[in-house]
Amino acid sequence: MNEIEVNGASPLFNTDGLQYREFPSDFTKIRYYTLILVSSAPSRIKETNLLEQQVSELIKNGIAHGNKRDPRKILKVWYNFSHKSARIIVEDQGAGFQGIEEWNKFNRRRLECLRDQNFEKLVNYISFRSHENDEKDGGNALFAALEYWNGGLVFNDKKNAVAAKKIFSHADAGDKLGDFQPWDIDSDRPVPGHQ
Numbered sequence: 001m002n003e004i005e006v007n008g009a010s011p012l013f014n015t016d017g018l019q020y021r022e023f024p025s026d027f028t029k030i031r032y033y034t035l036i037l038v039s040s041a042p043s044r045i046k047e048t049n050l051l052e053q054q055v056s057e058l059i060k061n062g063i064a065h066g067n068k069r070d071p072r073k074i075l076k077v078w079y080n081f082s083h084k085s086a087r088i089i090v091e092d093q094g095a096g097f098q099g100i101e102e103w104n105k106f107n108r109r110r111l112e113c114l115r116d117q118n119f120e121k122l123v124n125y126i127s128f129r130s131h132e133n134d135e136k137d138g139g140n141a142l143f144a145a146l147e148y149w150n151g152g153l154v155f156n157d158k159k160n161a162v163a164a165k166k167i168f169s170h171a172d173a174g175d176k177l178g179d180f181q182p183w184d185i186d187s188d189r190p191v192p193g194h195q
């Protein structure tokens with residue numbers, strides 16, 4: 001998945017089985033809203049705060065870019081976190097992220113620079129900026145978001161709602177842990193009783 005999609009008909013916008021909350025667009029409370037959402041996640045999928053961090057970036061974008069920090073504007077959130085996957089839909093009341101195509105192009109160039117180890121050119125692709133942005137915007141959260149939400153990152157046709165899915169592969173992790181050989185550092189030998 002190396003593009004942000006635009007497809008209001010994507011199955012990621014299906015809200016069946018998702019929980020629902022709405023929040024006023026109070027920028028100072030983003031982390032608090034995020035904690036409320038993520039508190040429903042099984043602890044093994046939280047991955048040392050990665051889930052919380054990625055959820056908060058989508059909330060932050062909806063409040064900051066979509067609702068322009070207007071506390072009268074509501075942010076609607078549908079979500080479900082299970083062992084297998086994390087799903088979230090964040091809908092704001094803004095004009096939508098109209099620069100998605102431009103963003104995808106920018107990201108492709110950025111990835112090319114990384115692939116070619118062209119660090120001189122990479123300087124131009126550190127942060128995405130459009131005429132909408134001010135100097136406070138970092139312009140890079142969505143690069144990591146695209147990597148994290150490995151089941152898709154898709155905007156609706158109006159581009160004011162984003163749906164994201166992360167698929168966890170614990171089965172593999174479990175197998176690896178099963179193979180793990182505990183080591184005794186004092187004797188510098190495998191721990192007795194394990195093989």
Ligand SMILES: Nc1ncnc2c1ncn2[C@@H]1O[C@H](COP(=O)(O)OP(=O)(O)OP(=O)(O)O)[C@@H](O)[C@H]1O
Pocket residue numbers: 057061062065066092094095096097098099128129130132133136137138139140141142143159160161
């Ligand atoms: N819900 C949205 N409504 C309108 N524009 C959006 C929305 N979400 C993202 N954008 C646009 O996408 C751009 C990139 O978002 P991204 O999160 O990567 O960076 P940022 O928000 O500018 O800074 P930061 O790295 O601090 O999050 C934003 O600057 C904004 O122009």
Ligand SMILES: [Mg+2]
Pocket residue numbers: 057060061139141142
């Ligand atoms: Mg952002």
